Amino acid sequence: MTEPHASQPHAPRAASRVRASALSGRGWLNTGGEQLSLESLRGKIVVLDFWTFCCINCLHVLDELRPLEEEFSDVLVTVGVHSPKFEHEADPDALAAAVERYEIAHPVLDDPELATWQAYAARAWPTLVVVDPEGNIAAHLSGEGHVAGLRSLVQELVAEHEAAGTLHRGSGPYVPPEPVARDVRFPGKAISLAGRGSRPGTFLVADTGHHRLVEVDADLSSVVRAIGGGDPAEASGAQAELAFPTPAVRGHADGGPEQALFSEPNGMTLLPTEIAARVGYDVVVADTVNHRLRGLELATGRVRTLAGNGVQALIDSERAKRPAAVEPGPLPGDPTSLALSSPWDLVWDETAGHVVIAMAGTHQIHAYDPVAEELSLLAGTGLEGLTDGPAAEAWFAQTSGLSVDGDGAVWAADSETSALRRITADDHGVRVETAVGAGLFDFGHVDGPAEQARLQHPLGVAALPDGSVLIADTYNGAVRRHVPAGVDAAGRERPAQVQTLAQGLAEPSDVLVEIDADGAATSIVVVETNAHRLTRLAVPEEYLTVDEGARQTQRPRTPVVAGEHELRIGFAAPAGQKLDDRWGDPTQVKVSASPESLLLEGAGTSTGLLRRLRLNPEVAEGVLHVTARAAACDGEAGQPIPDHAACHLYQQDWGIPVTVHAEDAAPEQAARHLDLDLRGIH
Template sequence: MTETSIRTDYRVRASELVGRNWLNTGGRQLTLEDLRGKIVILDFWTFCCINCLHVLDELRPLEQKFSDVVVTVGVHSPKFEHEADPDALAAAVERYDIQHPVLDDPELTTWQAYTARAWPTLVVVDPEGYIVAHLSGEGHAAGLESLVEELVEEHSAKGTLHRGDGPYVPTESTAGDLRFPGKAVPLANGSLLIGDTGHHRLVELDADLVTVRRTIGSGEKGAADGTADVAQFNEPQGLAVLPQQVAQQIGYDVVVADSVNHLLRGVSLADGAVRTIAGNGVQRLLDAGNHVKARPAELQESPDQLGGYDGDTPEDATPRLTDTHLGTRPLEVSLSSPWDVLWSTVLERVVIAMAGTHQLFTFDPVTGSVDILAGTGLEGLLDGDGAEAWFAQSSGLAEDASGNLWVADSETSAVRTISFPEINGHRRTQVRTAIGTGLFDFGFRDGAADQARLQHPLGVTALPDGSVAIADTYNGAVRRYDPTTGHVSTLARGLSEPCDVLVDLTPTATGSEPLLIVVEANRHQLVRVPIPKEALAVDEGASQTQRPQTPVVAGSHALTIRFSAPKGQKLDDRWGDPTQLKISSSPEELLVSGGGTSVGLTRELVLSDSVSEGVLHITARAAACDGEPGGEIPDHAACHLYQQDWGIPVRISHDGETGLTLDLRGLD
């Protein structure tokens, strides 16, 4: 394949922007005509999506550099029911410091008009109102900058570019001492340490959950180490207190998941000093459209991982992941949106919920060793051996009395458990799903675990009786799962995006009724919640993500994934075909043939005529390295792994489509 730009080769008028309301415009209802003369970047996003949050940060430098000619419009097209709540969207816009207009598109009207199929999707509209690029996934910042420069030159010459301020109008903050707090951890002195995410700092609160004892971090967004008043964070989330003997050996007490910086930070409680302990600050890019900033060997993948597979046929082939050890130089390892951290008494390591790559990592603070504990990097729900399991934006961690890990796997609305059985003298990592069924299933239902439903949980904690409490974030509830009975119940409702939950260990909580402390993000506070003897039973039904279904005919379908290496890169074909497709369906009976994993970006699918509707799950990968097309790849060239996951809802119709074409990247 030859190098190309991301610009399309067709001229199509952009559709009008239609939705329920506009945010960040001072109440003004915008139209495309209002934006004529500007280069418009439409960012189709949903606030649950980690890849969408990555794109928000990718766009910030571009928006700043071209502030007089570029207008970004966030088109919020929700996945979960809760995300369609206008108050929840307004809170998310404030939480993520979005400084451009946002269109509330709860019915996915504008999403459909622009044929978006995945979160995130970017569409570029030129100053005359024509679509010039249509991109899926993240990792497009460099290509967008080149395109904007090209459009500025072209439309300046034509006289169709209008410079000046855009329509963005900031809103007032609703926060107090805390601003969208993320996670909390109890300290030995009876206080709590909070990830004050929206203020980019840590806050130590007294046991009354109100009085601020001290803050750690300047409150300015950044990544600086130093004293408590100088250090900087960028949306810190999870915290883990280390055992005293480990802390004394290494010189810090608390590990912090510094999510947007893609770093782990170490904090000394004695003086509040902050140091970086893991991560090079460059996002580890293993998923949709991401770039890997080093040779694939940095990922500890065999050179032929994309070109060779275990198994006898493509239908049962799976990539070989030969090593999970990432090295003992933690400051050279790339991380991706670490969301929670936990000290594992079994592993004697810090476990990291690596939300950005849908994996769990471990970090040994004594040796500096960084390793992959579980997860292939593919997004979904798949149990089994840790090296083969799939996760989906894991965001909360807990350990029970037996040393098992519990994981709030947010995008699958699931709770997963990880055990470490000894098999033939070797410790294995086994993943099992306690609650949840898949990426598109959610709801609010108590009862047997296989029928119970959650909605985007972000936190979990072990309770004294062996059950676990779950911060069921988008249901505004705290739920309880009892592994003994396999039953799910509801402990509390009416909360505003609870994102963490922990057992209250303060002396005032040692009454007859145990208490939980809940981090209530959208009310900027921590609250105590009793654990009642009889939990309220709830059944508000099970739901699926409401996305438009594509009508398709039963029978044969030609699937094509369009991909070209961007400028300055070439496909890395040194070890065979560097592309890969993995395809499955829900229900399984929908796909008669064409499923499984194999090389190449085309596949012949056969859909059943006995299933009326379902979802096609498609993952495409391609590997490229820096170098000129037709030439050799230089030694030590930076190599890049591009990936996009699609869930395409379909319904069988006699006049439906007979083929499916998707873009891994925009094509010329």
């Protein structure tokens, strides 16, 4: 998983001709049953997109590639190589659902054993490899934001191979699946309208796959009304769904329920009635792929844009100049002029008087004040990982679910670290702590003491009146409950616990609790995304105890020699840019390990792209976690950087599984140094 960075003006060609490796995996999707090979694609420019469907950066790349695929439809073939991070993602049915959900209109290779991933030396999601019409690798790119460079490279390859007679124009191998009609399609989130809907007991559902909102009756299935989605026959400036025909249009437009358009909306929050009366709308919506917040007036169904300019947020120039600096607080400017990045969930914080935003795309927590019309950064450096502490130092990882408890603490489902986090504020500021979770590559389904419990990519949370928290444990197909530390009936201290309430659900992405007049929980409402429905569960009298084991992401391990080890990270600023050294060294590396004992020396954060590590010979295997950053600004080599020059922060995160060998017993291929490329270009 990587953080967004600025688009590069050109994707450099590979320095030497390297033959592309064969594509091998379990099978193919979107080909009508045909098994593809690179040989069958000779004459086409092929973009191999190594992705995994949990990864927000991979989803960004899917959206970045769509216009490129359309522009060069007769010469370019994108092949998605799905190389899973989580155990659940290796399920072929889950992959097929993800391909449908994200409207992927190109062939997809199912690579559950990461055979093709390893053949192309991919080290991070997403990775893009460009193969020319003769089957040679033309470029190798990591991360997102490469579309401008890719366009230039494709144009260059088209001209070169058309002149040589090696370019074949015509349709590609994509075969769309048969459409399926559904009332709701891949719903993402839901909220109770608390008596403020069209009739008592209704819920507002983010009908994510239909790019709209729907109000459903208390039976959880009868659609009362739809808001957004438009009419495909009248789509103007919007993208009608072609691969999966439905009564919906993807786009951005404000207006009444028939005119409004969304793009994969997710989280929503209901404002207090007095706040709604002041601002003129009742519900704030996370319009995820539009990178916007929208406001919905329930009485009329009218939709307006509250924040976001529709451009995916990149790290701003001030942060690029000072890679280590993060300053939570108000963001200057009209919120509708600011760039956001995949807002995924929202919750109203009564104590603070603002909407809390899970900004999944930049791994941060933001806030929006509807009365002041002000957007703020609440917590998070923008680095992806699991680090607690003050707001300015905390790391998040694709936060996708939020809830506020009775004490005003915000609970967050941090999906990529399979973690439950807690955000609190007092006179000393905002702090972040982890209740459940171990790191980016640790997951599982384990109940028991919270410090030992494991989740798998949770997307939703709901704080209960008794202080416990329900978790939509998405990739485990379960609803879990975190119970805080306390005292049992015998007066003994009890540590925080995690329990399983329900299993066998189809990617539950949100969970709500229905409360009676006495404040007691009467039932649990679950958004089952891959079952295309909301499900009501009884509150169980007894809880399951589950231990299906803890896991770590399984990727091919790199053999390394114990002892002194050199980490070298390459970076060259793109053409027309230069390293920004006005405030000192503009590069930075953070290194950590799982387990921590793997690293005897070399952990921590420092400037520079060279680090000396000392690996522990007593630890047989583990994962090295590396994050590298470099800041560059527009300017010419040898010249001062102009005032107000556009600046860019390049960042890449790697998790590298290793096996450690003693010097006298190391295999021949064991590495004594590790070379990484920040821009990921060979």
